[in-house]
Amino acid sequence: MSLPMVKQVIDAYFEILDEEKSERADIQFFGGEPFYSPEVVYFSVVYARRKAEERAMDIHFEVTTNGIFSADVAAWVADHFDAVILSLDGPMDIQESQRPARNGKPVFPIVYNNAKIISSGSADLILRSCISQKTARRIMEITAWIVEEFHPKAVCFESVHPTGQSKKAGLFPPGPVEFARQFHASARILEAHGIAAVHSTTDVSICRTTICPVGRNALIISPDGAVDACYLPEKAWRDAGLEFRLGKVRAGKFDINENVLQGIRRLANGDKPSCVNCLCRYHCAGGCHVRQNGNRSIGRYDNTCMQTRLVTITNLLRRLNENDLATEWLTDEAAMARFACQSSDHISEMA
Amino acid sequence: MNDESQLRQTTPSVRLHTTRNLYWVRDANFTLVIEEEKDVTKRLEGDAAALWGWLSMGLSLSQCVRLLSAMNNMPSAEAASEINQHLRAWQEAGLLEDGSQTQ
Ligand code: SF4
Ligand code: SF4
Numbered sequence: 538m539s540l541p542m543v544k545q546v547i548d549a550y551f552e553i554l555d556e557e558k559s560e561r562a563d564i565q566f567f568g569g570e571p572f573y574s575p576e577v578v579y580f581s582v583v584y585a586r587r588k589a590e591e592r593a594m595d596i597h598f599e600v601t602t603n604g605i606f607s608a609d610v611a612a613w614v615a616d617h618f619d620a621v622i623l624s625l626d627g628p629m630d631i632q633e634s635q636r637p638a639r640n641g642k643p644v645f646p647i648v649y650n651n652a653k654i655i656s657s658g659s660a661d662l663i664l665r666s667c668i669s670q671k672t673a674r675r676i677m678e679i680t681a682w683i684v685e686e687f688h689p690k691a692v693c694f695e696s697v698h699p700t701g702q703s704k705k706a707g708l709f710p711p712g713p714v715e716f717a718r719q720f721h722a723s724a725r726i727l728e729a730h731g732i733a734a735v736h737s738t739t740d741v742s743i744c745r746t747t748i749c750p751v752g753r754n755a756l757i758i759s760p761d762g763a764v765d766a767c768y769l770p771e772k773a774w775r776d777a778g779l780e781f782r783l784g785k786v787r788a789g790k791f792d793i794n795e796n797v798l799q800g801i802r803r804l805a806n807g808d809k810p811s812c813v814n815c816l817c818r819y820h821c822a823g824g825c826h827v828r829q830n831g832n833r834s835i836g837r838y839d840n841t842c843m844q845t846r847l848v849t850i851t852n853l854l855r856r857l858n859e860n861d862l863a864t865e866w867l868t869d870e871a872a873m874a875r876f877a878c879q880s881s882d883h884i885s886e887m888a
Numbered sequence: 889m890n891d892e893s894q895l896r897q898t899t900p901s902v903r904l905h906t907t908r909n910l911y912w913v914r915d916a917n918f919t920l921v922i923e924e925e926k927d928v929t930k931r932l933e934g935d936a937a938a939l940w941g942w943l944s945m946g947l948s949l950s951q952c953v954r955l956l957s958a959m960n961n962m963p964s965a966e967a968a969s970e971i972n973q974h975l976r977a978w979q980e981a982g983l984l985e986d987g988s989q990t991q
Contacts, residue, residue: 540958616914
């Protein structure tokens with residue numbers, strides 16, 4: 538993104554905030570990798586903060602990054618960001634096998650070092666560990682290592698999303714039962730250390746109708762000035778039959794297509810037909826609008842659904858302080874399978 | 889901290905670097921620079937704080953010129969001259985020194 542475009546986007550955003558008499562601005566950087574265009578990040582942070590200061594407005598910066606940059610940049614990030622979501626799958630052998638650098642050189646030492654720097658700064662460090670079939674059994678080891686080394690604000694465990702590339706690399710999603718067991722055990726350790734355990738579709742502390750920016754009036758700006766509702770590239774949501782192009786940045790303003798905006802709000806605010814009988818429908822809310830197949834018939838669950846359902850139950854039990862019950866339930870594979878596949882969670886319809 | 893390309897220099901380049909006993913603390917809105925040995929403390933705000941941050945991340949002078957000129961809608965030459973003024977002031981305050989005079 539060019540600097541003039543960055544300026545236009547930030548100006549347009551603050552114009553909306555002014556109109557709404559908003560007291561807080563939120564800017565997130567993600568990619569690809571935002572630090573592949575470092576000037577854009579350096580410029581945006583200083584420029585947007587200046588605009589917020591002029592208005593005595595709070596501003597919140599967040600970045601999702603692979604952490605491959607110099608230690609000086611890491612120190613700057615730690616001081617200038619409120620939250621840093623860093624992809625760190627685990628100790629060296631895991632990180633290097635799941636995220637090898639293109640040039641074949643080890644990148645783990647850089648990421649590790651930067652995670653240390655960021656964890657000692659004022660930014661909230663959120664570590665995101667991508668779990669594959671191979672690493673599912675090592676979640677406890679990953680957890681202990683993270684607690685010991687970084688003590689972050691939160692740890693987010695997400696399953697590998699199967700793509701052509703991940704399959705080629707031999708990375709497959711973990712089984713739902715294994716993941717649920719390991720996540721629960723890990724969450725107990727993390728929570729005992731005051732660290733939040735996060736899994737995006739199973740947050741039972743809130744009720745919601747969408748898990749992501751889609752439908753929340755977030756504006757996702759591409760380098761060419763396109764304004765979308767979703768992080769994924771255009772082709773991904775078009776292939777799923779969705780229209781997420783909200784508009785374009787034109788002459789320093791967001792030119793938003795009102796019909797598309799309303800369509801997205803409707804999509805994110807309605808129950809997905811295939812989710813109406815699922816107890817997760819106000820937490821998972823149907824999952825990713827693009828990747829999760831919303832055309833499943835009611836009561837039919839894919840592996841992602843089953844994982845969500847199992848983790849949600851254990852999260853609920855932990856919230857009720859029923860840790861032992863959760864642990865016991867997780868040893869009863871038949872009970873887990875029964876629940877994971879149960880076509881309706883309505884009490885009146887349970888067998 | 890020098891880059892001939894933007895500055896149309898009439899004097900030879902100097903390589904400025906921070907002194908050995910220099911520390912800085914960044915807050916969201918300002919940067920506090922402390923030269924322990926010389927007992928100098930400087931509070932940087934606005935363009936000066938931004939420039940300190942960019943230079944401390946290893947940005948070249950021409951990159952800083954580009955960023956400052958975009959930030960303030962000013963021509964590159966004006967941004968370069970503002971940057972030079974900051975660098976001179978920091979050098980005079982004893983925060984930076986000419987690399988050619990140290991080992
Ligand atoms: S059916 Fe699947 S996608 Fe829908 S709410 Fe339940 S777990 Fe989520
Ligand atoms: S639709 Fe899916 S990919 Fe797009 S923002 Fe939401 S969760 Fe992310």
